[in-house]
Amino acid sequence: SDTYWDRDTVKLDKVIWSMVDDRNTDYQMFESNELDTAYVPAEMSEKLMGADEVKVFDQAGLYYYRFNVNKEPFQNEKIRKAFAMAVDQQEIVDYVTKNGEKPARGFVSPGIKGPNGKEFREEGGDLLKYDADEAKHLLEKGMKEENYEKLPAVTLTYSTKPEHKKMAEAIQQKLKSTLGVDVKLANMEWNTFLEEQKALKFQFSQSSFLADYADPINFLESFQTGNAMNRTGWSNSEYDELIKAAKNEADEEKRTELLHQAEELLFEGMPIIPIHFYNQVHLEKENVKGIVRHPVGYIELKWAEKTS
Numbered sequence: 001s002d003t004y005w006d007r008d009t010v011k012l013d014k015v016i017w018s019m020v021d022d023r024n025t026d027y028q029m030f031e032s033n034e035l036d037t038a039y040v041p042a043e044m045s046e047k048l049m050g051a052d053e054v055k056v057f058d059q060a061g062l063y064y065y066r067f068n069v070n071k072e073p074f075q076n077e078k079i080r081k082a083f084a085m086a087v088d089q090q091e092i093v094d095y096v097t098k099n100g101e102k103p104a105r106g107f108v109s110p111g112i113k114g115p116n117g118k119e120f121r122e123e124g125g126d127l128l129k130y131d132a133d134e135a136k137h138l139l140e141k142g143m144k145e146e147n148y149e150k151l152p153a154v155t156l157t158y159s160t161k162p163e164h165k166k167m168a169e170a171i172q173q174k175l176k177s178t179l180g181v182d183v184k185l186a187n188m189e190w191n192t193f194l195e196e197q198k199a200l201k202f203q204f205s206q207s208s209f210l211a212d213y214a215d216p217i218n219f220l221e222s223f224q225t226g227n228a229m230n231r232t233g234w235s236n237s238e239y240d241e242l243i244k245a246a247k248n249e250a251d252e253e254k255r256t257e258l259l260h261q262a263e264e265l266l267f268e269g270m271p272i273i274p275i276h277f278y279n280q281v282h283l284e285k286e287n288v289k290g291i292v293r294h295p296v297g298y299i300e301l302k303w304a305e306k307t308s
Helices: 023-031 042-048 077-085 089-097 120-124 132-145 162-179 190-198 216-223 237-248 252-269
Strands: 037-039 054-067 154-159 183-188 204-210 272-284
Touching: 023 037, 077 132, 077 162, 077 252, 077 272, 089 162, 089 272, 120 252, 132 162, 154 162, 154 190, 162 183, 162 204, 183 190, 190 204, 204 272, 216 237, 216 252, 237 252
Parallel strands: 154 183, 154 204
Antiparallel strands: 037 272, 054 204, 054 272
16 A cells, blocks of 8 residues: 555565365465465474574463362472473474474463563573472472472373373373372363363363453463463462552563563462473565564564575
8 A cells, every 4th residue: 555654665466365174175276376374284293493594483381281279289389399390391392292382481471572672582591491300309309398208299281182192101200210100191072171170170180371452461361360271270469469559650670670570479389380381483485574473473574585
Protein backbone atom coordinates (compact mmCIF):
# COMPACT_ATOMS: atom_id res chain seq x y z
CA SER A 1 0.00 0.00 0.00
CA ASP A 2 1.30 3.48 -0.94
CA THR A 3 -0.07 4.89 2.30
CA TYR A 4 1.77 2.47 4.60
CA TRP A 5 4.07 4.48 6.91
CA ASP A 6 7.09 2.28 6.40
CA ARG A 7 6.58 1.21 2.80
CA ASP A 8 10.25 1.72 1.87
CA THR A 9 11.16 -1.21 4.12
CA VAL A 10 8.80 -3.62 2.37
CA LYS A 11 10.46 -5.58 -0.45
CA LEU A 12 7.69 -7.96 -1.53
CA ASP A 13 4.88 -7.05 -3.92
CA LYS A 14 2.68 -9.91 -2.80
CA VAL A 15 2.59 -13.01 -0.65
CA ILE A 16 0.71 -16.18 -1.57
CA TRP A 17 -0.45 -18.35 1.34
CA SER A 18 -1.20 -22.00 0.70
CA MET A 19 -3.44 -23.76 3.20
CA VAL A 20 -1.82 -27.19 3.59
CA ASP A 21 -2.99 -29.26 6.53
CA ASP A 22 -0.54 -32.13 6.19
CA ARG A 23 3.13 -31.59 7.01
CA ASN A 24 4.33 -34.22 4.56
CA THR A 25 2.42 -32.62 1.69
CA ASP A 26 3.79 -29.25 2.82
CA TYR A 27 7.32 -30.67 2.67
CA GLN A 28 6.78 -32.24 -0.78
CA MET A 29 5.50 -28.92 -2.12
CA PHE A 30 8.60 -27.22 -0.74
CA GLU A 31 10.82 -29.84 -2.40
CA SER A 32 9.09 -29.33 -5.76
CA ASN A 33 9.53 -25.54 -5.45
CA GLU A 34 5.81 -24.80 -5.03
CA LEU A 35 6.49 -23.27 -1.60
CA ASP A 36 9.29 -21.00 -0.36
CA THR A 37 8.84 -21.96 3.28
CA ALA A 38 7.40 -25.05 4.97
CA TYR A 39 7.35 -27.04 8.19
CA VAL A 40 9.74 -29.88 8.83
CA PRO A 41 7.78 -33.15 9.26
CA ALA A 42 8.64 -34.72 12.64
CA GLU A 43 10.06 -37.90 11.12
CA MET A 44 12.37 -35.86 8.87
CA SER A 45 13.75 -33.55 11.56
CA GLU A 46 16.75 -35.68 12.50
CA LYS A 47 17.76 -36.11 8.87
CA LEU A 48 17.29 -32.43 7.96
CA MET A 49 18.72 -30.79 11.12
CA GLY A 50 21.71 -28.65 10.30
CA ALA A 51 20.84 -28.33 6.60
CA ASP A 52 21.17 -24.82 5.11
CA GLU A 53 17.46 -24.60 4.38
CA VAL A 54 16.47 -25.37 7.99
CA LYS A 55 15.88 -22.39 10.26
CA VAL A 56 15.18 -22.76 13.98
CA PHE A 57 13.21 -20.15 15.94
CA ASP A 58 12.18 -19.96 19.60
CA GLN A 59 8.61 -20.85 20.50
CA ALA A 60 7.20 -19.62 23.79
CA GLY A 61 6.63 -22.74 25.84
CA LEU A 62 8.24 -25.83 27.27
CA TYR A 63 7.97 -29.53 28.03
CA TYR A 64 8.22 -30.36 31.73
CA TYR A 65 7.10 -32.67 34.53
CA ARG A 66 4.99 -31.83 37.57
CA PHE A 67 5.37 -33.23 41.06
CA ASN A 68 2.31 -33.49 43.27
CA VAL A 69 3.50 -31.98 46.55
CA ASN A 70 0.53 -33.55 48.38
CA LYS A 71 1.65 -37.08 47.61
CA GLU A 72 4.60 -38.91 49.15
CA PRO A 73 7.55 -38.65 48.68
CA PHE A 74 7.17 -35.31 46.88
CA GLN A 75 5.92 -33.41 49.92
CA ASN A 76 9.66 -33.12 50.62
CA GLU A 77 11.43 -30.25 48.84
CA LYS A 78 14.86 -31.94 48.96
CA ILE A 79 13.47 -35.08 47.32
CA ARG A 80 11.86 -32.97 44.57
CA LYS A 81 15.18 -31.18 44.03
CA ALA A 82 17.05 -34.50 43.98
CA PHE A 83 14.81 -35.78 41.16
CA ALA A 84 15.10 -32.48 39.26
CA MET A 85 18.91 -32.35 39.52
CA ALA A 86 19.21 -35.99 38.44
CA VAL A 87 17.82 -35.18 34.98
CA ASP A 88 20.23 -34.02 32.29
CA GLN A 89 18.30 -31.72 29.95
CA GLN A 90 21.17 -31.45 27.46
CA GLU A 91 21.30 -35.22 27.11
CA ILE A 92 17.56 -35.30 26.40
CA VAL A 93 17.63 -32.74 23.60
CA ASP A 94 20.74 -34.37 22.10
CA TYR A 95 19.59 -37.99 22.19
CA VAL A 96 15.84 -38.15 22.74
CA THR A 97 14.05 -35.25 21.01
CA LYS A 98 16.90 -34.41 18.55
CA ASN A 99 15.11 -31.38 17.18
CA GLY A 100 17.49 -28.57 18.05
CA GLU A 101 15.57 -27.58 21.20
CA LYS A 102 17.20 -25.60 23.99
CA PRO A 103 17.43 -27.40 27.34
CA ALA A 104 15.12 -25.79 29.93
CA ARG A 105 16.79 -24.67 33.15
CA GLY A 106 14.21 -22.05 33.98
CA PHE A 107 10.47 -21.78 33.28
CA VAL A 108 10.26 -18.68 31.08
CA SER A 109 11.31 -19.34 27.48
CA PRO A 110 14.11 -17.70 25.54
CA GLY A 111 13.01 -15.16 22.94
CA ILE A 112 10.92 -13.10 25.35
CA LYS A 113 12.46 -9.67 25.71
CA GLY A 114 11.91 -7.17 28.47
CA PRO A 115 11.50 -3.38 28.09
CA ASN A 116 15.28 -2.95 28.18
CA GLY A 117 15.62 -5.16 25.10
CA LYS A 118 17.26 -7.92 27.14
CA GLU A 119 15.94 -11.46 27.13
CA PHE A 120 14.27 -12.47 30.37
CA ARG A 121 15.81 -15.95 30.16
CA GLU A 122 19.32 -14.62 29.61
CA GLU A 123 18.98 -12.25 32.56
CA GLY A 124 17.52 -14.98 34.76
CA GLY A 125 20.17 -17.51 33.77
CA ASP A 126 20.06 -21.19 34.73
CA LEU A 127 17.98 -21.90 37.83
CA LEU A 128 18.59 -25.64 37.74
CA LYS A 129 21.65 -27.68 36.90
CA TYR A 130 22.29 -31.35 36.34
CA ASP A 131 24.39 -32.53 39.26
CA ALA A 132 24.37 -36.27 39.98
CA ASP A 133 26.36 -36.02 43.24
CA GLU A 134 24.25 -33.21 44.67
CA ALA A 135 21.09 -35.08 43.62
CA LYS A 136 22.18 -38.21 45.55
CA HIS A 137 23.10 -36.08 48.55
CA LEU A 138 19.72 -34.29 48.55
CA LEU A 139 17.83 -37.59 48.23
CA GLU A 140 19.61 -38.95 51.30
CA LYS A 141 18.91 -35.76 53.27
CA GLY A 142 15.25 -35.70 52.24
CA MET A 143 14.78 -39.37 53.16
CA LYS A 144 16.31 -38.69 56.59
CA GLU A 145 13.94 -35.76 57.10
CA GLU A 146 10.96 -38.01 56.35
CA ASN A 147 12.39 -41.01 58.26
CA TYR A 148 12.25 -43.14 55.11
CA GLU A 149 14.24 -46.37 55.21
CA LYS A 150 13.08 -46.91 51.65
CA LEU A 151 11.62 -44.38 49.22
CA PRO A 152 7.84 -44.82 48.71
CA ALA A 153 6.99 -46.23 45.26
CA VAL A 154 7.06 -43.60 42.49
CA THR A 155 4.90 -43.70 39.36
CA LEU A 156 5.39 -41.35 36.42
CA THR A 157 2.20 -40.93 34.38
CA TYR A 158 2.22 -39.71 30.79
CA SER A 159 -0.38 -39.33 28.06
CA THR A 160 -0.48 -42.01 25.40
CA LYS A 161 1.71 -40.94 22.49
CA PRO A 162 5.01 -42.41 21.27
CA GLU A 163 7.02 -39.22 21.94
CA HIS A 164 5.75 -38.97 25.55
CA LYS A 165 6.55 -42.63 26.11
CA LYS A 166 10.06 -42.19 24.75
CA MET A 167 10.65 -39.20 27.02
CA ALA A 168 9.20 -40.94 30.11
CA GLU A 169 11.47 -43.94 29.47
CA ALA A 170 14.50 -41.67 29.22
CA ILE A 171 13.58 -40.02 32.55
CA GLN A 172 12.96 -43.43 34.14
CA GLN A 173 16.37 -44.65 32.99
CA LYS A 174 18.14 -41.49 34.19
CA LEU A 175 16.56 -41.57 37.65
CA LYS A 176 17.60 -45.22 37.94
CA SER A 177 21.20 -44.63 36.88
CA THR A 178 21.66 -41.40 38.86
CA LEU A 179 19.66 -42.04 42.02
CA GLY A 180 19.10 -45.79 41.96
CA VAL A 181 15.34 -45.13 42.09
CA ASP A 182 12.94 -47.50 40.34
CA VAL A 183 10.20 -45.42 38.74
CA LYS A 184 7.11 -47.17 37.39
CA LEU A 185 5.51 -45.80 34.22
CA ALA A 186 1.79 -45.47 33.58
CA ASN A 187 0.02 -44.03 30.58
CA MET A 188 -3.46 -42.77 29.90
CA GLU A 189 -5.52 -41.33 27.04
CA TRP A 190 -5.24 -37.54 26.81
CA ASN A 191 -8.74 -36.52 28.00
CA THR A 192 -8.67 -38.76 31.07
CA PHE A 193 -5.06 -37.80 31.72
CA LEU A 194 -5.93 -34.10 31.73
CA GLU A 195 -8.89 -34.51 34.08
CA GLU A 196 -6.93 -36.66 36.52
CA GLN A 197 -3.97 -34.28 36.46
CA LYS A 198 -6.21 -31.30 37.21
CA ALA A 199 -7.78 -33.28 40.07
CA LEU A 200 -4.25 -33.91 41.49
CA LYS A 201 -4.59 -37.69 41.12
CA PHE A 202 -1.03 -38.18 39.87
CA GLN A 203 2.14 -38.29 41.87
CA PHE A 204 4.52 -37.30 39.08
CA SER A 205 3.35 -36.51 35.54
CA GLN A 206 4.19 -35.16 32.11
CA SER A 207 3.24 -31.64 31.20
CA SER A 208 3.70 -28.80 28.76
CA PHE A 209 2.98 -25.12 28.54
CA LEU A 210 2.48 -22.81 25.57
CA ALA A 211 2.27 -19.08 26.24
CA ASP A 212 -0.76 -17.10 25.11
CA TYR A 213 1.23 -13.87 24.94
CA ALA A 214 4.90 -12.91 25.06
CA ASP A 215 5.30 -11.89 28.67
CA PRO A 216 7.07 -13.74 31.52
CA ILE A 217 4.01 -13.21 33.73
CA ASN A 218 1.97 -15.47 31.45
CA PHE A 219 4.34 -18.33 32.34
CA LEU A 220 4.73 -17.55 36.02
CA GLU A 221 1.14 -16.83 37.01
CA SER A 222 0.45 -20.56 36.46
CA PHE A 223 1.97 -21.42 39.83
CA GLN A 224 -0.09 -19.09 41.97
CA THR A 225 -2.05 -20.84 44.71
CA GLY A 226 -5.27 -22.25 43.28
CA ASN A 227 -4.49 -21.35 39.66
CA ALA A 228 -6.13 -23.95 37.36
CA MET A 229 -2.79 -24.34 35.57
CA ASN A 230 -0.88 -25.13 38.78
CA ARG A 231 -1.76 -28.83 39.16
CA THR A 232 1.06 -29.50 41.62
CA GLY A 233 -0.56 -28.56 44.92
CA TRP A 234 2.43 -26.24 45.46
CA SER A 235 1.51 -23.04 47.24
CA ASN A 236 3.75 -20.21 48.40
CA SER A 237 2.32 -16.96 49.77
CA GLU A 238 5.48 -15.00 48.97
CA TYR A 239 5.25 -16.20 45.36
CA ASP A 240 1.58 -15.17 45.17
CA GLU A 241 2.50 -11.71 46.49
CA LEU A 242 5.30 -11.28 43.93
CA ILE A 243 2.96 -12.13 41.03
CA LYS A 244 0.29 -9.81 42.40
CA ALA A 245 2.83 -7.00 42.86
CA ALA A 246 4.17 -7.53 39.31
CA LYS A 247 0.64 -7.22 37.92
CA ASN A 248 0.26 -3.85 39.66
CA GLU A 249 3.76 -2.48 38.96
CA ALA A 250 3.90 0.29 36.35
CA ASP A 251 7.70 0.62 36.42
CA GLU A 252 8.89 -1.94 33.85
CA GLU A 253 12.33 -2.47 35.43
CA LYS A 254 10.81 -3.10 38.86
CA ARG A 255 8.18 -5.38 37.38
CA THR A 256 10.84 -7.47 35.62
CA GLU A 257 12.80 -7.73 38.88
CA LEU A 258 9.69 -8.99 40.74
CA LEU A 259 9.18 -11.64 38.06
CA HIS A 260 12.81 -12.78 38.30
CA GLN A 261 12.36 -13.13 42.06
CA ALA A 262 9.19 -15.17 41.52
CA GLU A 263 10.92 -17.52 39.07
CA GLU A 264 13.79 -18.04 41.53
CA LEU A 265 11.28 -18.85 44.27
CA LEU A 266 9.58 -21.38 42.00
CA PHE A 267 12.92 -23.15 41.58
CA GLU A 268 13.56 -23.09 45.32
CA GLY A 269 10.24 -24.89 45.79
CA MET A 270 10.83 -27.07 42.70
CA PRO A 271 7.30 -28.41 42.09
CA ILE A 272 8.40 -29.13 38.48
CA ILE A 273 11.25 -30.49 36.38
CA PRO A 274 11.66 -28.42 33.20
CA ILE A 275 12.98 -30.44 30.25
CA HIS A 276 13.22 -28.39 27.06
CA PHE A 277 11.87 -25.22 25.54
CA TYR A 278 9.82 -25.54 22.38
CA ASN A 279 11.06 -24.31 19.07
CA GLN A 280 9.72 -23.86 15.58
CA VAL A 281 11.67 -25.59 12.87
CA HIS A 282 11.00 -24.28 9.37
CA LEU A 283 12.36 -24.84 5.91
CA GLU A 284 13.17 -21.74 3.92
CA LYS A 285 14.60 -21.60 0.41
CA GLU A 286 18.11 -20.18 0.41
CA ASN A 287 17.02 -17.18 -1.68
CA VAL A 288 14.45 -16.19 0.97
CA LYS A 289 15.55 -13.83 3.73
CA GLY A 290 14.12 -11.74 6.55
CA ILE A 291 11.05 -13.70 7.66
CA VAL A 292 10.53 -12.90 11.35
CA ARG A 293 8.78 -15.56 13.43
CA HIS A 294 7.84 -14.49 16.94
CA PRO A 295 7.92 -16.83 19.94
CA VAL A 296 4.14 -16.58 20.31
CA GLY A 297 2.89 -17.85 17.03
CA TYR A 298 2.77 -14.92 14.63
CA ILE A 299 4.92 -14.21 11.62
CA GLU A 300 6.05 -10.87 10.17
CA LEU A 301 6.87 -10.48 6.49
CA LYS A 302 7.66 -6.78 6.49
CA TRP A 303 11.42 -7.39 6.06
CA ALA A 304 11.10 -10.56 3.97
CA GLU A 305 12.68 -10.69 0.54
CA LYS A 306 13.26 -13.19 -2.20
CA THR A 307 16.18 -12.93 -4.58
CA SER A 308 16.00 -14.60 -7.92
